[in-house]
Amino acid sequence: MIQRILTLTLYLFRSLLFSLSGLLYFMLTLAFYIVFLDPRQHTPDVDYYILVLGLFGMALTFLVTLTVAARANQSIHYPLIVRLQSRVEYLTAVMLTALTFAFAIQVIVAIVALILNGPDLTFRQFVEIPPLWIAANILFSVLALHASDLVTAGWSRVYVYGVLLFLLYGRGNAGTVMGWLAGIFSGLGNSMLSRNWVDLGSGLFQFSNWLNDTAAKLLGDMLGLVFWPFSAVADATINGAFSRTQSLAPAIMLLYATILFLLAADFLATKDLYLTE
Amino acid sequence: MIELTNVTKRFDALTAVNNISLTVPQGEVLGVLGPNGAGKTTLFKLIAGFLKPDSGYIRPSGFDWPTIGYKPERLLFPNQLKVRQYLEMVASLSNLSGVEAKKRVDESLERVNMTQAADKKIDDCSKGMRQRLGLAQTLIGSPALLLLDEPSNGLDPEGQNEICRQIQNLHSQGKTILLASHQLTEVTRVCTSLLILNNGKIHYQNQMEGALAERPYATIRVDRDLDDLAPVLMSLHPEIEVEGNEVILNKESMRLRRQILSIIISGGYDILKVEQNRVTLAEIYAEATR
Numbered sequence: 007m008i009q010r011i012l013t014l015t016l017y018l019f020r021s022l023l024f025s026l027s028g029l030l031y032f033m034l035t036l037a038f039y040i041v042f043l044d045p046r047q048h049t050p051d052v053d054y055y056i057l058v059l060g061l062f063g064m065a066l067t068f069l070v071t072l073t074v075a076a077r078a079n080q081s082i083h084y085p086l087i088v089r090l091q092s093r094v095e096y097l098t099a100v101m102l103t104a105l106t107f108a109f110a111i112q113v114i115v116a117i118v119a120l121i122l123n124g125p126d127l128t129f130r131q132f133v134e135i136p137p138l139w140i141a142a143n144i145l146f147s148v149l150a151l152h153a154s155d156l157v158t159a160g161w162s163r164v165y166v167y168g169v170l171l172f173l174l175y176g177r178g179n180a181g182t183v184m185g186w187l188a189g190i191f192s193g194l195g196n197s198m199l200s201r202n203w204v205d206l207g208s209g210l211f212q213f214s215n216w217l218n219d220t221a222a223k224l225l226g227d228m229l230g231l232v233f234w235p236f237s238a239v240a241d242a243t244i245n246g247a248f249s250r251t252q253s254l255a256p257a258i259m260l261l262y263a264t265i266l267f268l269l270a271a272d273f274l275a276t277k278d279l280y281l282t283e
Numbered sequence: 284m285i286e287l288t289n290v291t292k293r294f295d296a297l298t299a300v301n302n303i304s305l306t307v308p309q310g311e312v313l314g315v316l317g318p319n320g321a322g323k324t325t326l327f328k329l330i331a332g333f334l335k336p337d338s339g340y341i342r343p344s345g346f347d348w349p350t351i352g353y354k355p356e357r358l359l360f361p362n363q364l365k366v367r368q369y370l371e372m373v374a375s376l377s378n379l380s381g382v383e384a385k386k387r388v389d390e391s392l393e394r395v396n397m398t399q400a401a402d403k404k405i406d407d408c409s410k411g412m413r414q415r416l417g418l419a420q421t422l423i424g425s426p427a428l429l430l431l432d433e434p435s436n437g438l439d440p441e442g443q444n445e446i447c448r449q450i451q452n453l454h455s456q457g458k459t460i461l462l463a464s465h466q467l468t469e470v471t472r473v474c475t476s477l478l479i480l481n482n483g484k485i486h487y488q489n490q491m492e493g494a495l496a497e498r499p500y501a502t503i504r505v506d507r508d509l510d511d512l513a514p515v516l517m518s519l520h521p522e523i524e525v526e527g528n529e530v531i532l533n534k535e536s537m538r539l540r541r542q543i544l545s546i547i548i549s550g551g552y553d554i555l556k557v558e559q560n561r562v563t564l565a566e567i568y569a570e571a572t573r
Contacts, residue, residue, distance in 0.1 A: 013375040082359040088331050089376040279333040
């Protein structure tokens, strides 16, 4: 299995590297470097350096994964896929290719930026960077897989990104959502009271108040918990040190990535494979 | 052996494969015929595992992995690779490595007469070479089941002959082969059994020998129209037809043939030709897809 995955990874990597898309990514990287890490400007802070390059890596990994998945979704690969024991091997190769390509570029930019006009990193900071970047890259690579035609089965990408959007929206607007729900129940309560159903009406009022206060906070906290690893990494980077709890953040990102990868593998393994010509 | 039981595959309103049950024993070369859109490629993709049946099941049994070598209908390859590089990649995906992989690649190149072109870029290969490369890649790793979707499509007669020879060679090695083709001569030559699909259904299925031995007929041609003798001849047997100056006996019966000849001669006709025919694949195909 390892041999097959590595063979496919090497093949996909080469074909990306010597393609127009590969060239475009190098140009994109150059543009990013000039805009965000221009050595003629002042030396960037450590947190700026880690976060900006981390975000660049995430975005690059997302785009490269989409590109590699699109290239892997071509019908020239039918004779290769038929040789595999499982389609998951193919998916792994696609993801490995994208991660390797994007991480290599990220590391090159990071080293160049560090050498030319980079911040002074302590050994501890230097060691902390790779797990952060790699965990985030893996998560964004898996997210990109869900957006690709290779993995999408039916409406799966709509569901996955729909849930993600709901979580993102709900996190910042839990109060608004619950306020809206509370308003509905409050209206229902009024309606009950006007019919002299006092017990039911006051029950609905109480529920509406609960939604407005307790449930809104609860939902906000719950949704905030989902995105905690990202805020933990950002906070720790800005503060210059990770607490014990915050150091778990990359592991939780990897947990998310694993769950999403399993989902992607299931979609790919069970779908009809229509590769484009 | 590969076994399909009540396999159905639908694409929205179109039923591409409709309740097909089929058993292909090991070592058989099954010719799959049918007009465009009959369901041949869908059937192959189902067997290869690219598509999932909506109902029914497909069970390849007795095959060791790698199970299947697949040559798709359209010859698309990663053009940036050289022939050898591509085959080495397929070998690696079949868990072959090092000397063994090189040996297998050389063997398959030799089998399809492409040794000279091993270091050629695929982009520079002719259509014939691409067809042979398509066949060569199916042979790597010795998969027990080969799915060949129109392997000689677009080849010149010599190229078609070569593909036929390759398939016969593979058959002699005990490979199970499913061959989709529009080349009836090719199918007649290399296949041991026959399947004709139309609108996703099996319209005909038989062993090749049995199919071609079916419905033997004799044609007797005389010097002029047989209008006056037609009622007498046709009353001999329902399988006798008279068309112009020809009598067609759709039955293998020497007794009837002698009777017909005797009536014709005594009627003063000169016999130009007596021909014993068997049904051709083209006729079977035409009837099955009508």
